Amino acid sequence: MAELHELSALEQWSALQRRQVGVVELTEHYLARIEAQNPGVGAFVTVTADAARERARFVETEVAPEVPLWGLPFADKDLQLRAGVPTHFGSRLMEGFVPDRSDELVQALDDAGGVSLGKTATPEFGLPSYTETLAGPPARNPWNRDLGAGGSSGGAAVAVAARLLPFSPGSDGGGSVRIPAAACGLVGLKPSRGRIPAASGIDKLAGLPVAGPLARTVADAALLFDAMVTPRGGHPDHHFALRAPGEEGPFLASAIRGEGRFQLGVMTTSAWDDAYDIAISVEARQALAIAADALAGLGHGLQEAALVSDASYAPAFRTIWQAGAAGIPAEGDDQEQLLEPLTRWLLYRGRELSARQLAEALSALALYERSFIEQLSRFDAVLTPALALTPRPIGWYDAVDGERNFAQQVQYTPFTSMVNVSGLPAIVLPIHQTDDGLPMGVQLIGRPGGEHTLLALGAQLEQHFQWQNRVPPLA
Template identity: 75%
Template sequence: MTELFELTALDQWRALQRGDVSPTELTEHYLARIERLNPGLGAFVTVTADAARARARHVETEVAKTAPLWGLPFADKDLQLRAGVPARLGSRLMRDNIPETSDLLVQALDTAGGISLGKTNTPEFGLPSYTEPVAGSPARNPWNPEFGAGGSSGGAAVAVAARLLPFAPGSDGGGSVRIPAAASGLVGLKPSRGRIPAASGLDSPGGLPVAGPLARTVADAALLLDAMIAPAGGRPEHPFAVRAPGGEEQFLGAAVRGEGRYQLGVMTTSAWDDAYEISLAPEALAALEDAVTGFAAIGHGIEQTALTPDASYAPAFRALWQLSAARIPADTPEKEELLEPLTRWLMHRGRELSGRAVAEALTALAAYERSFIRQLSAYDAVLTPALALTPRPVGWYDAENGERNFAQQVQYTPFTSMINVCGLPAITLPVSQTADGLPMGVQLIGRPGGEATLLALGAQLERKLRWQDRVPPGL
C-alpha cells in the first residue's frame, strides 16, 4: 500500500479534492514523520503542531476547496515572519524574536489554503550557501547525514527530500533555493525578479532575493509557484510598477504538458572565473553530460557557448553581499558577540562601504545584467552545472576566516549568483547521483519571464530520467 508521503504533492492535492484524505489526516501524517525523523536531520527548527491541527480544521470548514493549495502542508523558512511564531533567523541574536505580524509571502500561502507545520532551518540571517547555524543543528543531507544540504533554504530542502513535507517555499538571493535543491536531489526554481508579488526582489538593493519552490517533481514546483503568484486563484495587485514580463498563464499546465522543442546553450563558464579558481568536479561534468544527452535525445538543439570574461562582477557582487549584512541589529559589543564570525565579517565590511562604492557596485551589476542577457539571447534556455562540486561535508567551511569562507562558497556555487544579479528565472534538476549516492544536478537559465519554458524542459527530462522515483536510504 502506498503511503501518503510517497505521493507527489500534486497527487496529494488530487486525493484531498476527491475526499480520499482530509487536511487533518494529511497534517497528522506529516507531523508524525517530523517527530520521528527530524531530530537526526535538522530540517525543522520549530514545529507548530497544535497550530497546524487548528489550521487544518479551519481549512476543512472555512476555506473553499478551489484554493490552489487546499489542505496541503508546507513550512515557512525561518527567515519569513509568521505572527506569534519564533523567527530566530538562524541567529542567537534573534532567539527572543516573536513577530506580531506575518510577511506577505506567509499571508499568500495561507490564502492559498496551505497548512504551515512550522519553521525550517536556515543559516544566520540566510547569508551563507550552507545551513550549519551555531544557534542550532546543521541541516543534514537525507542521502548521507555526514554531508550538508546547502543553503540558505537547507532546512526546506531536507524536509522535502526526507518526505517530511510534500514541498516547501524557500528564498533565493544568490542561489539559496537552487543550491540546496541540487544538493538534496530536488527540483528548485528561482523565478524572475518581480514574478511573485509577495517576494519580488524589487524592494532590496540590486533586486537579488526572490521566493521560490523546492519540490520532488517539476509539476509540484509549478503547483507551489502558481500559489505564490496568485494565492486566491487570481493575480493580486502587484506592489511595484516593474514586474516580470510574460502572460497570465498558470505554470502548472506548462509543467504537466511538458511540450515544445527548444534551442539550448550549454556552458561551464561563470561570472567568478576571473576572481577565483573554479574547478569542476568530474561528477558535475557527468551530470551536465547526462542532461545534454537527454535533451538531445528528446530533440532539442544543443550548442556550446561561453560568457565573455568580466572583471567587474566579483568586486561588485561582494560589495552588495556585504551591504546586505550592514543592517543586522547588532549595535552593541554584547550583541555583536552573539554573531558568527562570517556574519561579523560581512557586517563590518558592509558598514565600511561608502555611498560611492555602493552606487558603483549597483551600476556595475546593472551593466552586467544587460551584457549577460545579450550574450545568451540566441537561446531559449542555457544549461550549466548546478554546482561545481559534490555536496560538501558538514563542517567543511572555514568557520573563522570570512575571506576563506566566501571563497569556498564561490568555488562550490559559481553558477547561481549571476542569475540573481540578472533577475532571470532558473531551475535546478536532479539528473544524476555520484558513485556514493549523493545527488548531482544541472541548472537551466531562462529568458526574462521564461518560467514556462524551463518547466516544460524540466518536465520532459523528468519523464526520461525519472528522478522522482529515487528515495534516500532509510526513508
Template identity: 75%
Template sequence: MAELHDLTALEQWQALQSGEISPGGLVDHYLARIAELDPGLGAFVTVTPDAARARAATVETSVPRTAPLWGLPFGDKDLTMRAGVPAGFGSRLFSGFVPESSDELVETLDAAGGVSLGQTNAPEFGLSSYTESLVAAPARNPWNPELGAGGSSGGAAVAVAAGMLPFAPGSDGGGSIRIPAAACGLVGLKPSRGRVPSGSGIDKLAGLVVPGPLARTVADAALLLDGMVLPHGAPAGHRFALRAPGGDGPFLASAVRGEGRYQLGVMTSSAWDDAYDIDLAPEALAALERAVGEFAGLGHGIEQTALEPDDSYAPAFRTVWQAGAASIPAEGGEQEDMLEPLTRWLMRRGRELSARALSEALATLAVFERSLIRQLSRFDAVLTPALALTPRPIGWYDAEDGERNFAQQVRYTPFTSMVNVSGLPAIVLPVDETEERLPMGVQLIGRPGGEAALLALGAQLERRLHWERRRPPVR
C-alpha cells in the first residue's frame, strides 16, 4: 500500500473529501516526515506542530469542503509573514522577529482550506538563486545532499521533493520558483504578472516578483494555483481590480484534460548572451532534445527560434537587482554587519544609484518586455532549457565577491529572469535525468495569461514520461 506522501496532492485531496483520511491525520503524517528527514536536508527554518494541528481541527469543523485546498498541508516561504510565527527573511537582521499580522497570500491560502506546517528555507531576502544563508542549514538537494536545491524557494522545493509536503507556494522574481523546481525534479510554475490577486507583482520593483506553486505533478501545481487565484472567502480588497488576460481559472481542468495541439518555438539563446559567455551543459541540451522529441511525437508544431541581440538588458537588470536591495532596513555599521557579504554589496550598490539611473533601467526593461512578447508572439509556447548547468554543489557560489557571484548565477540560470521582466507565465517540467540520476528540466514560456496552455502541454508530457514515479533516495 502506498504511503500518504507517495500520493499526489490531488489524490490526497480526494482522500480527504471521501473521509478516507482526515486533515489532522494528514498533518500528523507530514509532521513525522519532517521530524525524520529535515535535520539532514534544511527544508524548514521553523516548524509549527501545535499550530498546524489546531489549524487542521479548525479546517475539519469550520471550513467548507468546497474550499480548493481543504485539509492539504503546505509551508510558508520564509519571505512571507504569518501572524505569530517567526519570519526571518533568511537574515540575521530579523532574528527573533514575530509579525503581528499575516501577508495577504497567507490569508488567501488559509481561506482556501490549506494547513501551514511552518516556514520553508530561503536565502537572505530572496536575493540569490541558491539557498545557503548564515541563519539556517543550507537547503540540500534530496537527489544528492552534496548539491544545492537552488533558490530562492529552495526550502519549498526540498520539502516537496523529499515528501515532507504535498506541494508548496514559492515566489519568483528572477526564477526563484523555476530554478529550485528544476534542480529538485519538480514542476514549478511562475504565473503571469497580475494573475494572483494577492501577489500581482505590480507593487514590486519592475513588476518582477509573483507567487506560484511547486509540486510533483502538473495537476498538483494547478491545484495549488487555483487555491491562490480563485475567490473563496479570502480578503476581497483589490481581488478583481487587476487580472492577467486569459481568465482566472480553474486551472486544474486544463492540467487534468491535457488537450490541444500547439505551435512551439525552441530556443537556446537568452537575454544575457551579449554580456556573458553562456555555456550549456550536455545534460541541459539532452533534456531539451528529449522534450522536443516528445512534443513532436505528440503532433505539436516545432520551430527553432532565437532572440534578437540586445546589449541593453544585462546592465538594466543588474541595476534593478541592486536597487531592490537598497530598501533593506539596515542602518549604520552594526546593522549592516549583520548582513551577508553579497546582500551588503547589493544594498550599498543600490543606494549609490541615482534616480536617473534607476529610471533609465526601468524604461529599458519596459522596452525589452514589449520586444520579447513581440518576438515570441507567433508561438503558443517557447521551449528552453530550465538551467544551463546541472545542480550546483553546496558552497559553489562566491560568498564574498558580488560581481563574480552575479556572473555565476547568470551562467547557471540564464533563461529565467527575462520571463519576469516580460510578465509572462512559464513552467518548468522535470523531463530527464543525468547518468548520476540528477534531475534536468526544461522551461516552457507562455503567452500573456497563457497558464492553461502551459498546464495542458505539461500534462501531455507528464503522461509520456511519468516523472511522478521518480523518487529521490531520501524518500
C-alpha cells in the first residue's frame, strides 16, 4: 500500500472522508517527514507542530467534513500573517515579529478546514524570483540540491515537490507561483485578477499580486483553488465591485473531466524583448515543442503568435517593482543595513521616485494590459515556455549589483510578469524532463476568467504525460 504522502491530495481527502485515515494521523505523518527532511531542502522556516496537532484534533472532532479541505495539511507562505506565529518576510529586519491577527487568506484556508503546519520560505519581502536569503538557508530544488527552487513561493514549491505537503498556497506578483512550480516540476496556477476574494490583487499596487495553488497534479491544484475561491462552499464573497469574469467553480470538475477542444496560440516573444537580450534555452524550446505536438495530437488547433514591440513595458514595470519596495518598514541606517543589498537598492530607488513617475508607470501598464489582452483575444489560450532557462544554481544571481540582478531575473523568467500586468490567468505544467532529469515546464495563458479552460487543458496534458508519477531524488 502506498504511503500517505505518495497519494495525491485528492486521494488523501477521499481517505479522510471515508475515515480510512484520521486528521491527526495525517498531520503527524507530515510533521514527521518535515522533521526528517526539511533541514536538507529548506522548505519551511517555521514549523508549528504543537499548534498543528491542536488544530488537527479540533478539525477531526468539531468541524463538519463538508468543508472543502477538511483535514488536509498545508502551510502559510512567510509573507502571510498568522496570529501568534512568527512572520519574518524572509528578512533579518523582521526577526522577532509575531502578529496578533491573521491575513484574510489564512482565515479562508482555516475556514475551508485545512491544517497549517507552519511557514514556508520566501525571499526578502517576496521581491526576487529566487528563494535565497540571508535570514536562513536557501530553498533547495528537490531534483538537484545545488539548484534553486525559484521564487518567491520557493519554500512552498519545495515542500510540495519533496512530499512534505500535499499542496500549498503561494502568491504571484510577477510569476512567484509559476516560476517555482516550473523549477520544481509542479503545477502552478495564477488566477485572474479578482478571482480569489481574499487575495484578489485589486487592492495592490498595479493589481499585480494574487494568490494561487502549487500542487503535483492539476486536480490537486483545482481542489485547493476551489477552497481559496469559496472556502465555505456556495458562492464567493467578493469584496469589490470588480471580480473575475467567466464561470464560477467548482473548478475541480474541469480538472477531472479535462474536456474540450480549443484554439491555441504558440508564442516565444515576451514583454521584455525590447529591453533585454532574451535567449531561450534548447531545453525550454524542447519542452515547448513537446507540449505543442501533444496538444495538436489531442485535437487542438495551434497557430503561431507574437507580441508587437512595446518599449514602454520594461521601464514601467521596473518603476512599479521599485515602488513596491518603498514601503518596507526600515527607517534609519541601522535598520536599512539589515536588508540585503538587492532590497536596499530597490528601497532607495523606490523612495526616490516622484508621484509623476509612479503615475506614468501605472498608466503605461494599464495601456499594456489592454493591448496584451487584445493581441491574444483570438485564442482560447496561449502556450509559452514557463522559463527561458533550466533551474538556476544557488548563488547564480548577483547579490550586490541591483541592475545586473534584475537583468538576470528577467532573462530567466521573461514570460511571467506580463500575465500579472494583464490580470489574466495562467497555469504552468511540468511537461518535460531534461537528459539530466531536471523539470522543464510550459505556461498556458488564458482569457480573462478562463481558469476552467486552463485546468481542462492541463488535465489532458497530465493524462498524456503522466508527470504525477515522477518523484524527485530528495523526496
